[in-house]
Amino acid sequence: LLTRALLRECGAIWDTVMLLISEVTAVCSAFIRANKARDDYKTLSDLVSIRINADDPPMAVVRKFVHLLDHSDQDFQEELDLMRLREEVVTNIRSNQQLENDLNLMDIKIGLLVTNKITLQEVVSHSNKLTKKNKGELSNLMMMNKQRGGLKALSKEKRLKLEAYQYLFYLLQTNPTYLAKLIFQMPQNKSTKFMDSVIFTLYNYASNQREEYLLLKLFKTALQEEIKSKVDQIQEIVTGNPTVIKMVVSFNRGARGQNALRQILAPVVKEIMDDKTLNIKTDPVDIYKSWVNQMETQTGEASKLPYEVTPEQAMSHEEVRTRLEASIKNMRTVTDKFLSAIIVSVDKIPYGMRFTSKVLKDTLHEKFPDATEDELLKIVGNLLYYRYMNPAIVAPDAFDIIDLSAGGQLTTDQRRNLGSIAKMLQHAASNKMFLGDNAHLNPINEYLSNSYQKFRRFFLAACDVPSLEDKFNVDQYSDLVTLQKPVIYISIGEVINTHTLLLDHQDAIASEHNDPIHELLEDLGEVPTIESLIGENPLPPGDPNRETMGKTEVSLTLANKFDVPGEANAEMDARTLLLNTKRLIVDVIRFQPGETLTEILEGAASPEQEVEYQRAMQRRAIRDAKTPEKMKQAKPVVDDSLTLQGKKDKIRSNLQRLAELGKVHPENRYQDLINDIAKDIRNQRRYRQRRKAELVKLQQTNAGLNSKTAFYNVQIDYYNQYIKTCMDNLASNKGKLSKKPGDSKAKKSKQVSQKYTAARLHEKGVLIEIEDLQTNQFKNVIFEISPSEAVGVFDVKAKFMGVHLETLQLEYQDLLQLQYEGVAVMKLFDRATINVNLLIFLLNKKFYGK
Numbered sequence: 001l002l003t004r005a006l007l008r009e010c011g012a013i014w015d016t017v018m019l020l021i022s023e024v025t026a027v028c029s030a031f032i033r034a035n036k037a038r039d040d041y042k043t044l045s046d047l048v049s050i051r052i053n054a055d056d057p058p059m060a061v062v063r064k065f066v067h068l069l070d071h072s073d074q075d076f077q078e079e080l081d082l083m084r085l086r087e088e089v090v091t092n093i094r095s096n097q098q099l100e101n102d103l104n105l106m107d108i109k110i111g112l113l114v115t116n117k118i119t120l121q122e123v124v125s126h127s128n129k130l131t132k133k134n135k136g137e138l139s140n141l142m143m144m145n146k147q148r149g150g151l152k153a154l155s156k157e158k159r160l161k162l163e164a165y166q167y168l169f170y171l172l173q174t175n176p177t178y179l180a181k182l183i184f185q186m187p188q189n190k191s192t193k194f195m196d197s198v199i200f201t202l203y204n205y206a207s208n209q210r211e212e213y214l215l216l217k218l219f220k221t222a223l224q225e226e227i228k229s230k231v232d233q234i235q236e237i238v239t240g241n242p243t244v245i246k247m248v249v250s251f252n253r254g255a256r257g258q259n260a261l262r263q264i265l266a267p268v269v270k271e272i273m274d275d276k277t278l279n280i281k282t283d284p285v286d287i288y289k290s291w292v293n294q295m296e297t298q299t300g301e302a303s304k305l306p307y308e309v310t311p312e313q314a315m316s317h318e319e320v321r322t323r324l325e326a327s328i329k330n331m332r333t334v335t336d337k338f339l340s341a342i343i344v345s346v347d348k349i350p351y352g353m354r355f356t357s358k359v360l361k362d363t364l365h366e367k368f369p370d371a372t373e374d375e376l377l378k379i380v381g382n383l384l385y386y387r388y389m390n391p392a393i394v395a396p397d398a399f400d401i402i403d404l405s406a407g408g409q410l411t412t413d414q415r416r417n418l419g420s421i422a423k424m425l426q427h428a429a430s431n432k433m434f435l436g437d438n439a440h441l442n443p444i445n446e447y448l449s450n451s452y453q454k455f456r457r458f459f460l461a462a463c464d465v466p467s468l469e470d471k472f473n474v475d476q477y478s479d480l481v482t483l484q485k486p487v488i489y490i491s492i493g494e495v496i497n498t499h500t501l502l503l504d505h506q507d508a509i510a511s512e513h514n515d516p517i518h519e520l521l522e523d524l525g526e527v528p529t530i531e532s533l534i535g536e537n538p539l540p541p542g543d544p545n546r547e548t549m550g551k552t553e554v555s556l557t558l559a560n561k562f563d564v565p566g567e568a569n570a571e572m573d574a575r576t577l578l579l580n581t582k583r584l585i586v587d588v589i590r591f592q593p594g595e596t597l598t599e600i601l602e603g604a605a606s607p608e609q610e611v612e613y614q615r616a617m618q619r620r621a622i623r624d625a626k627t628p629e630k631m632k633q634a635k636p637v638v639d640d641s642l643t644l645q646g647k648k649d650k651i652r653s654n655l656q657r658l659a660e661l662g663k664v665h666p667e668n669r670y671q672d673l674i675n676d677i678a679k680d681i682r683n684q685r686r687y688r689q690r691r692k693a694e695l696v697k698l699q700q701t702n703a704g705l706n707s708k709t710a711f712y713n714v715q716i717d718y719y720n721q722y723i724k725t726c727m728d729n730l731a732s733n734k735g736k737l738s739k740k741p742g743d744s745k746a747k748k749s750k751q752v753s754q755k756y757t758a759a760r761l762h763e764k765g766v767l768i769e770i771e772d773l774q775t776n777q778f779k780n781v782i783f784e785i786s787p788s789e790a791v792g793v794f795d796v797k798a799k800f801m802g803v804h805l806e807t808l809q810l811e812y813q814d815l816l817q818l819q820y821e822g823v824a825v826m827k828l829f830d831r832a833t834i835n836v837n838l839l840i841f842l843l844n845k846k847f848y849g850k
Contacts, residue, residue: 056671057678059596063589065681078691082208083487085698089207091489091553092705099712103719163559164523165495169488170558171516172498173202173214178517180222181509182501183243184229194501195247198494206251206352208694210486213472216352219248220359220468227363234368234375237360238382248356249387253399259704261392262401264345268337269396272421273414278334280327280420284440287323288314289824296837300845302765307824315440324440327420332447334417335424339451342389342425343458349384351471357383358463378430380459385429393422400708424448429455473683486558492533493550499527516562578663581654582677584647591616591644596669601652605644613644753786754846758832766842768825768833785810787847794843798829805829815840 172178179199186194199218206212223244231237237245253261272278281287292303306313314320346354357380364376392399396418397410404410410418424444427434428451434441465471502509502521510517530549531538539546585597591613594600605613642650658664664673758781761767770781784797792812798805806829818826818836826834 056675059589059594059674062674062678066586066590066677068681068684069586078695081695082691082698085695085702089205089698089702089705092702092709096705096708096712103712103715164520166556166559167561168520168524169202169556170560171520173558176218176221178509179218180225182505183222184226185505185508198498200251201490201494202488204488207698209472209690213468216355216468219244219356223356223359224363227367234364234371234379237364237379245383245387248352252350252353252388260348260350261389261399263348264341265389265392265396265401268341269393269401269418271337272334272417273402278330278417279413280331280417282324282327282331282420282441284311284314284320284324285309287320288317291319292824293819293837297841300838300841302835302838311437311440328444331420331424332444335421338393338421338425339428339454343454346458346461349462351465353384353388354462354465355468358465361463377456377459380463381429381455384459384462385455386426390422390426394419428452488556488558489553490556491551491553492530495533496527496530499524503527520561577654578658581651581658582673584651585673586677588644588647588651597674598669601648605648610644752847753784755782755784757782764838764842766835766838768835771831796828812843
């Protein structure tokens with residue numbers, strides 16, 4: 001029994017050991033396979049740094065990974081997702097821009113309403129444009145495909161017109177010299193509008209790498225053109241308002257670059273805003289007036305101090321000096337926080353801003369070789385700090401650095417604090433000291449000098465960026481090998497506007513008579529009407545529907561009408577031949593073994609290999625048939641009707657021509673071609689990774705835009721509620737006004753009027769003096785103050801010896817504005833001098849219960 005038990009135990013142990021051995025073997029095999037695959041791929045990865053004497057990748061390794069060059073269903077789906085997201089991003093940007101403009105106008109209109117400059121009816125009329133239904137219409141204007149008689153109508157005439165515009169916009173997009181010159185042919189106000197709409201539209205707001213590359217290429221060309229033709233002295237870049245610099249900053253503070261500023265500045269801006277005790281004032285006169293206002297408002301008595309003083313007189317008061325010293329200390333502390341956040345943020349600055357800074361520095365150095373590096377870096381600082389960052393610090397609400405609830409706004413103290421910090425940083429970035437009228441700020445100068453050295457290192461680091469070609473891995477031939485054709489989304493109005501400008505300035509932007517743009521403009525002929533491009537009946541010139549029709553958008557699939565010009569033509573032919581040959585080789589090496597390309601080409605294809613090859617070509621044909629039309633190549637690069645042997649014969653023929661052109665070398669068995677294919681495999685993997693990253697980035701951008709749209713919709717609801725309240729109050733006031741004279745409420749309304757003699761107002765400190773009237777005569781002057789029908793407006797009547805002299809309207813909002821601006825006294829009836837602070841105190845006490 002014991003023996004049998006031991007045997008059973010031994011058997012169980014043996015089974016366990018065998019199971020462990022099996023698992024270890026499986027793990028080891030998997031580990032070996034993974035290492036082998038990793039080593040194989042590392043062989044390909046190492047090709048990027050290949051040198052003349054480096055090892056060449058084995059054919060077996062290339063064959064193993066060559067399938068990565070195939071375009072899968074997932075590739076097509078991701079490309080389609082990219083196209084859809086780019087369209088959504090562009091449409092949302094346009095929609096939000098329109099909403100923002102309307103909301104800004106509504107801000108102004110409500111402000112005017114509050115100050116009684118316009119009527120409530122005018123505000124209501126504008127609010128009708130802000131309904132969500134109308135907002136949605138902005139993004140639903142892309143209806144060109146549904147227009148039966150429009151630009152995309154199925155007729156030969158319309159097709160030729162469509163192709164002509166597609167050729168024109170491809171040329172404008174890929175050759176930056178035309179737009180770079182056109183910008184400077186227009187007045188600055190027109191060029192700014194043109195840039196904000198057409199140029200950013202032409203590049204789809206840089207929604208992918210190709211378009212960002214082309215847009216930055218335009219920025220570079222235009223900036224070089226502007227400095228070359230418009231800048232005579234180096235300081236003009238700072239003192240003037242360069243068109244290209246404005247365009248670059250506007251773009252990089254837009255939807256794509258906004259997140260960078262938010263990451264850099266939001267934490268410190270929020271910290272400053274949350275500090276309710278922070279109160280920065282550095283102007284002695286402002287500090288003095290604030291001190292006097294505070295005393296008068298708190299006591300209700302006129303101060304014996306003068307209202308108008310010089311900085312020197314203000315500084316003579318101990319209280320002013322104490323408050324100034326505290327402000328300077330606070331300002332240095334909080335400015336240091338901003339400076340620290342900025343100088344560690346080089347990697348967060350958008351590449352476009354850094355690249356433009358480098359172009360600016362290099363181009364200025366080329367034109368002004370005697371300029372010192374400090375002079376050049378101060379100009380870079382003017383771009384990176386003053387133009388790009390400074391406005392976002394001064395007005396973080398306007399640049400989406402912080403989130404405010406609908407109707408919310410920064411307080412006066414918060415704005416002043418941020419403005420003071422921005423001024424300090426501006427002085428530090430330009431190494432500008434406080435002198436002259438700002439001599440009271442001399443203690444800060446040493447701090448500014450030290451801060452400039454930090455800024456200087458920051459500006460130098462910002463200019464250290466790779467070239468456009470290295471950054472985006474793009475060149476002049478890239479469009480020939482991309483899967484997807486470039487598409488732009490542009491309004492009919494922008495098409496017509498661009499066409500008109502090109503016709504008006506074609507000689508200035510292209511002086512050579514044989515320039516391609518002249519041929520394209522000749523093909524297009526005269527500028528068409530909006531109605532003809534949309535397919536609608538002509539409208540009268542003043543018809544408001546024309547403006548709406550001009551916003552109708554069309555998608556243009558861009559195409560190149562011309563071969564690469566000049567000397568590059570032969571190079572282009574050789575490159576195309578090389579590309580076609582590599583694709584033929586990829587097809588062949590997958591189905592026929594061999595250690596070198598020469599060995600594969602010399603060996604005969606077996607029937608089994610031909611069968612396997614034909615099956616693969618059939619699968620490719622099925623997949624190609626499912627390819628969306630927009631993503632198909634203009635013509636097949638490789639003829640898949642050839643047999644495997646036929647493709648080998650074609651390769652041999654092509655290799656002979658390429659050898660004659662010096663593009664391949666038979667003596668190394670065409671290993672250089674295999675090396676190129678290995679690089680293509682690695683680049684294809686990189687492209688897929690970039691595409692996935694771009695999808696994520698576009699999704700984030702779209703989410704941000706949708707969030708902004710949601711905020712605007714909340715703002716619309718807020719304004720609508722405000723207008724409804726105004727309408728209700730208006731109806732209520734009308735009801736009160738309709739009461740009979742004997743009504744008790746009407747009597748109560750009359751009782752709120754207040755009468756004062758000038759002597760009594762003088763005694764309260766509200767009235768300071770009346771021109772040409774002695775103080776002992778003040779008892780004969782009576783002022784009657786009563787609220788008018790308009791909210792916040794008072795009727796003020798003046799009588800002398802019982803005789804009515806004059807009536808004026810006094811707006812409470814205007815008094816608050818004067819107090820905010822630090823104005824201590826004002827004139828009434830052009831003769832009476834009034835203390836603003838004490839008049840507000842009186843009105844608050846008698847009419848508002850404050």
